[in-house]
Amino acid sequence: MAVNSAINRTEKPTATLPRMITVIEPPALRLQDLLNNILKLVRYRDLIYTLSVHRIKVRYKQSVLGVSWALVQPVALMLIYTLIFSFIARIKTDGVPYALFAYTALLPWLFFSTAVTNATNGLVSHAQLITKVYFPREILPLTYVCAAFFDFLIASSVFIGLMIYYRVQISWAMLYVIPIVVLMVMFTTAVSLFFSATQVRFRDIGVAMPLLLQLWMFATPVVYPLSAVPARIRNIYDLNPMVGFIEGFRQVMLSRQPPNPNLLAVAGLVSLVLLVFSYIYFKRVEANVADVI
């Protein structure tokens, strides 16, 4: 009986609260459902928070360097790329020191690639949970995006250090970085949702991921400047939203200019369309994910 009292003590009367009516139906394409799903995410915000923190904690638990791993990766890549593309290949960077040039692009790129890599496995690696408990499944890939964003913020500290070291002047134009980052997070979320849902049926996606991201990086001006891309392929080249984000990032931070509006508009539009499409597709897969996974 001691047990009962132990539980009762913390229980509040819930009878007065209005009851929520849940309707479970076959999946259908309705705008109302889409809005409800987004509202549901708001209700589950605590889970998004807890799981994101969990991702960060787990990644760095029992490692000696801990959170500084978030710095080691971009800094190491920056050094390697500087060695290869500046000392050996001698890529022209329009007067910007190569280390700074590379890091400015690596920062957003690593956010994107870390988020997408981890999120792709997000559903499959939680199969046990998915077959036991309900929660909006998009939370799983979303939390990987959140965790990658945390790394992005940590790694930004090095960027600030580099800017001070190379005496980059501060300007109001740098505030353009905020809409760029927002759009980039949208795009990353869209890609993460799409791949994680597809991975449920086709595990090939996960296997192909490292190769795909490698190719994607070379199709994005990370190690070379956008000006080096031949003009005749630019029409197709610019459709990659990461081009707009990374070039925008560089322009805003290094040239202290507003980003190229056309480039960013294309990237933003592609991101938005893809996000809506991916979310609908994800919800479609989610309906029966427990049967397939």
Next chain:
Amino acid sequence: MIDLQFSHVSKRYRITEEQEANGGNPFINKLKVWRSNCKDFWALRDVDFEVERGEAVGIIGHNGAGKSTILKLLSNITTPTSGQIKINGRLSALIEVGSGFHPELTGRENVYLSGSILGMGRREITEKLESIVEFAELKQFIDVPVKRYSSGMYVRLGFSIAAHLNPDILLLDEVLAVGDAAFQEKCLERISELKRTKKTIVFVSHDLGAVERLCDRVILLRQGEIHSIGTARQIISEYQQLSTAPVAHRNSKGPAILSKTAEITYALFQNAEGVKTISGATGYPLVIRLGYTAHEAISDVAFEIFFYSQDNELRCHVTTELDDRRIDLMEGEGVIEFMCPSLSLNPGVYSVGATIITRGAPTGSAIDWKDRFIVLRVDPGKTTRGAFFMNSTWKLSGTKELENTECEMRERTVLQ
């Protein structure tokens, strides 16, 4: 007030049979398999029922009848193929969700993690944390990573979180086999407490005894359809009669050689008064009568009876083989009675099989063997927790009698 409503719910599963690809392009083969080899399996077909507020409804049926599909649909893990389910209020399943734990995180961190997966807010968890830890009996280990936990601790913590969900509608699976006896007691206490506070309960189980104790109404599922709905007692006995049918078709490995020089002709059960019955009760007497016909005189035989649970596990076996008395059969008919002063089997439905063997004969040969040819229902009687009922007597030794008892014991020791 209706808390739960299933309207014409059907659920189809696509079963793809992985075919041996005979050469050719593996990718094309995969696509072919995908297109042509889908078999439809209807786990539920047009299921329609309602559950009133405060009602406890049991769902029973054989394996594959659709019980777990209903459970999955209710907890929104999967969606129906057609039809609609309406749930009025917060529904949660009392399940062990240790699988949501992360080994590197401490018990406390895992409570937050698992709790929020189950739909609790962070504030709510903080409020209940102390009680959760107390219920799980893990006070001094709560800041230890759960990878250092024993499996028992792991399960207790997982279950304790689920027990603190405080839902409007409670979904119960066969969960009571969690932890040790004392912890099981707590869980049962928690469930009856929820029932007392008029929570709506849906209980999916094989354990007919538990269903009868807990549920007001029972739904019997058969091959994905509702076979019948009614009071617990009524439906359970109906289920039991249904159980007889598939028994005969079960093919299991029996003795390869049957000499059939004698045959078992029938089996029936009697209660203590010698009245024929189809059910016994845990802890109460039961007589099992086996009728046989011997086609010739056979010397030194043994009779054996097997009790199988619904999941086809041998639960109990009685035999004359180990007895000192020798049985020689004369040509003609006869009856053997097994008297059981108190039935040890727990409540449930058992399939009963019997065999006649020659004593000391190698396994694989028998005189006759009737596999699971009759069904026995065991009702809750002196039912206890645990795997079986143990017949026991007791004696109280208070402070006054203590001396006497001790004296007695000393005397006995001396005598020995």
